Amino acid sequence: MDTFLGRYKNLIVLAAVLFAQIIGLAIQVRRPAQSGETRLIRLWAVSAVTPVEKTVVHAQKWVYDAWTSYFYLRGVRRENRELRAEIERMKIDDARLSEDARMARRVQTLLAFKEQYVESTIAAQVIGTSGSEQSRVLYIDKGSRDGIRPDMAVITPTGIVGKIMQVFPGSAQVLPINDQFSGVGVALKATRLQGILKGAQNGAATLQYIMSDEKVELGEEVITSGGDRIFPKGLPVGRVVSVEPGKDLFLNIRVVPSARLDQVEEVLVVTRIIDKEPDTKDLAPIRAADILAERLPTVPTKPGTDAAGNPKPADANSGAATSAGGTAAGTSAHPSATGTAPANKPVAGTTTTPVAKPAGAATSPRVAPGTSTAGGTGASKPATAAGAKPLTTAGTGVTNSPKPKVVTPTTNAQAPPNGDASTTPTRKAQPASEQAPSTNPDQPANPPTTEPPQ
Amino acid sequence: MSTRVMPYRGSLTSREQVAVYDFSWPAVIFIPLVAVLIQIFIPVRVRYFPIIDLPLMVTIFFATARRNPISGCLTGCIIGLMQDLFAGPLQFHPLGMYGIALTIIGYLASSLGLKIDVENPGSRFLITYIFFVLHQGIYYGVAHGLLRQMQVWSWSHVAISALANAVIGLFVFAFLDRFKQR
Numbered sequence: 001m002d003t004f005l006g007r008y009k010n011l012i013v014l015a016a017v018l019f020a021q022i023i024g025l026a027i028q029v030r031r032p033a034q035s036g037e038t039r040l041i042r043l044w045a046v047s048a049v050t051p052v053e054k055t056v057v058h059a060q061k062w063v064y065d066a067w068t069s070y071f072y073l074r075g076v077r078r079e080n081r082e083l084r085a086e087i088e089r090m091k092i093d094d095a096r097l098s099e100d101a102r103m104a105r106r107v108q109t110l111l112a113f114k115e116q117y118v119e120s121t122i123a124a125q126v127i128g129t130s131g132s133e134q135s136r137v138l139y140i141d142k143g144s145r146d147g148i149r150p151d152m153a154v155i156t157p158t159g160i161v162g163k164i165m166q167v168f169p170g171s172a173q174v175l176p177i178n179d180q181f182s183g184v185g186v187a188l189k190a191t192r193l194q195g196i197l198k199g200a201q202n203g204a205a206t207l208q209y210i211m212s213d214e215k216v217e218l219g220e221e222v223i224t225s226g227g228d229r230i231f232p233k234g235l236p237v238g239r240v241v242s243v244e245p246g247k248d249l250f251l252n253i254r255v256v257p258s259a260r261l262d263q264v265e266e267v268l269v270v271t272r273i274i275d276k277e278p279d280t281k282d283l284a285p286i287r288a289a290d291i292l293a294e295r296l297p298t299v300p301t302k303p304g305t306d307a308a309g310n311p312k313p314a315d316a317n318s319g320a321a322t323s324a325g326g327t328a329a330g331t332s333a334h335p336s337a338t339g340t341a342p343a344n345k346p347v348a349g350t351t352t353t354p355v356a357k358p359a360g361a362a363t364s365p366r367v368a369p370g371t372s373t374a375g376g377t378g379a380s381k382p383a384t385a386a387g388a389k390p391l392t393t394a395g396t397g398v399t400n401s402p403k404p405k406v407v408t409p410t411t412n413a414q415a416p417p418n419g420d421a422s423t424t425p426t427r428k429a430q431p432a433s434e435q436a437p438s439t440n441p442d443q444p445a446n447p448p449t450t451e452p453p454q
Numbered sequence: 455m456s457t458r459v460m461p462y463r464g465s466l467t468s469r470e471q472v473a474v475y476d477f478s479w480p481a482v483i484f485i486p487l488v489a490v491l492i493q494i495f496i497p498v499r500v501r502y503f504p505i506i507d508l509p510l511m512v513t514i515f516f517a518t519a520r521r522n523p524i525s526g527c528l529t530g531c532i533i534g535l536m537q538d539l540f541a542g543p544l545q546f547h548p549l550g551m552y553g554i555a556l557t558i559i560g561y562l563a564s565s566l567g568l569k570i571d572v573e574n575p576g577s578r579f580l581i582t583y584i585f586f587v588l589h590q591g592i593y594y595g596v597a598h599g600l601l602r603q604m605q606v607w608s609w610s611h612v613a614i615s616a617l618a619n620a621v622i623g624l625f626v627f628a629f630l631d632r633f634k635q636r
Contacts, residue, residue, distance in 0.1 A: 009524070010523035010524055010527075010561070010565075013523075013524045013527060013528075014523070014524075014527045014557070014558075014561045017527055017528065017531050017557050018554060018557055018558070021531070021550040021553045021554050021557065022550070022554065022600070024548075024549060024550045025548055025549075025550040025551070025554075025596075025600060025601070028544070028548035028549065028550070029548065029601060041539065041549070042539050042544070042549070045536070045539040045540070046539070046540070049491065049494075049540070052491065053491075053494075053495060056495065057498075126498050127495075127498070128494045128495055128498060128540070129494055129495075129497040129498055129504070130494065130504075130540055130541045130542050130547075131490070131493035131494035131495075131497060131504060131537070131540060131541070132493075132504055132507075132537070132541055132542075132552075133504045133505060133615075134541070134542070134547070134593065134597070134605075135541050135542030135543075135546070135547055137541075137542050137543065138498075139494075139540075165543040166543060166544070173543065175543060179542075180604070181542075181543070181545075181546040200606070201605065201606045202606070202608075202611070262501045263501060265498065
């Protein structure tokens with residue numbers, strides 16, 4: 001026996017060490033760590049190493065900052081000039097975009113749309129990596145003592161970086177979006193197609209689950225979709241660099257992350273995201289009645305009758321006029337689109353699209369004027385601009401907008417080339433209850449018509 | 455603490471005897487620790503550094519210098535577990551993946567050190583190249599076979615990485631030779 005042990009001592013020790021580690025692996029696989037859970041030994045190891053890494057990184061940064069701030073100032077004047085010019089350009093862009101933003105916020109308010117806002121962030125320095133090709137995790141110098149928690153988003157001004165995986169007292173582990181175990185809910189900015197951005201072992205990022213019959217352009221921007229409940233919606237993720245047909249029914253789309261994940265040094269950890277309605281302080285006032293009318297359930301109105309006892313024709317502005325197909329099902333155009341829209345701006349026909357959507361109507365901005373309203377949209381501008389005459393026959397639609405509406409002078413380029421379609425003078429519309437025919441399906445009314453305006 | 459000369463019947467070297475080196479305790483403790491620290495810190499600044507595997511080189515160096523399989527496999531085990539501690543999230547990278555790989559590498563390197571001359575640059579280049587490929591293969595086997603993880607094996611990538619490690623290894627081994635005690 002002694003001879004046997006002596007002869008195979010090396011192999012026995014090797015087998016014992018391997019066996020112990022395999023058992024350890026099996027235990028860890030059997031009881032997988034939950035997200036954010038940390039083994040004590042790893043906590044000790046990272047806690048022991050973190051001060052060393054912090055010291056090295058901060059010393060290096062101090063030296064670099066001292067050099068670049070006080071000694072190496074070559075090109076600073078030129079850079080200053082370029083930055084000033086860029087600020088001027090951005091001011092012009094800002095003026096142009098702010099008007100669009102105001103319009104979008106107004107629409108969001110009316111829809112009770114809640115946006116996610118990044119309310120607070122913590123700046124952190126990257127102090128380490130996994131050091132291997134198999135894993136691309138990063139370590140940052142902020143931990144649980146600074147308020148970092150697992151599953152917080154980590155971003156840079158140029159794009160998202162990843163999410164917090166494990167948190168230690170003085171540091172935290174970040175799983176980048178190009179790690180093979182990472183997955184982020186994203187959407188293509190132009191087409192709004194949604195998919196999942198997955199990392200790979202070689203550090204590439206691919207957008208998955210986009211059907212192969214979809215058209216994806218090279219260079220298209222990818223943003224977060226907010227579906228993963230980690231990243232707020234709309235943050236830049238990257239850019240499409242290649243699109244190939246993949247296996248099964250999906251495209252193989254390669255994305256280059258916006259943030260330089262292999263050279264990221266400073267990041268922002270999003271510690272708080274809040275859902276709130278857009279700030280509308282600087283917007284034109286919106287009447288409470290309009291908002292209430294939008295949110296309250298619809299009450300069908302009785303049909304008005306004329307002297308002969310026939311139902312009164314609907315006004316072109318009313319929902320009845322635009323729901324001639326009978327599919328509007330309680331929708332109405334929003335006042336912002338028809339009545340309370342900024343009077344100093346022409347209201348395009350497509351402005352009814354976003355506000356009509358939540359009511360469930362099949363709204364499409366591409367529909368043709370006049371005939372398109374039979375599809376069940378709200379009061380679309382083409383119909384309004386085209387005049388009430390051809391639409392008065394569409395008496396079976398639903399009218400649920402009792403408030404008076406104001407139509408601003410509008411030149412509608414989409415309207416048919418007849419005399420009515422050019423410019424409609426401003427006029428106060430009558431309450432819809434007085435204009436529109438019955439919405440009660442039990443009461444017969446004039447049959448719907450889908451005739452285009454004459 | 456001193457160089458011992460050990461006759462070995464199965465030696466394939468031209469020498470009759472192979473030298474066995476010892477190291478001071480601080481060197482034994484701090485060299486692997488510094489190697490792991492450099493491995494996790496340098497990639498923050500140097501993009502392609504992760505293809506270099508300093509803990510593997512240190513394991514090979516200690517194993518071939520001591521020429522003791524038990525010592526080699528224990529050294530590999532400890533260095534590998536240290537590397538595991540920083541390698542990734544526990545859900546995806548449980549402790550022991552690098553530990554198993556470096557345990558086997560340490561054992562084989564020390565066994566090989568008994569048979570061939572590992573002092574000259576040519577043999578060091580070849581040993582590092584071969585053991586890097588083997589290390590990648592063992593890691594792949596553990597991840598794919600034991601843990602059912604999706605792993606991609608690329609021969610070209612492994613070959614280029616092994617070449618880079620073999621070249622860097624020559625300088626690392628030359629530096630670490632200073633810590634050998636004669």
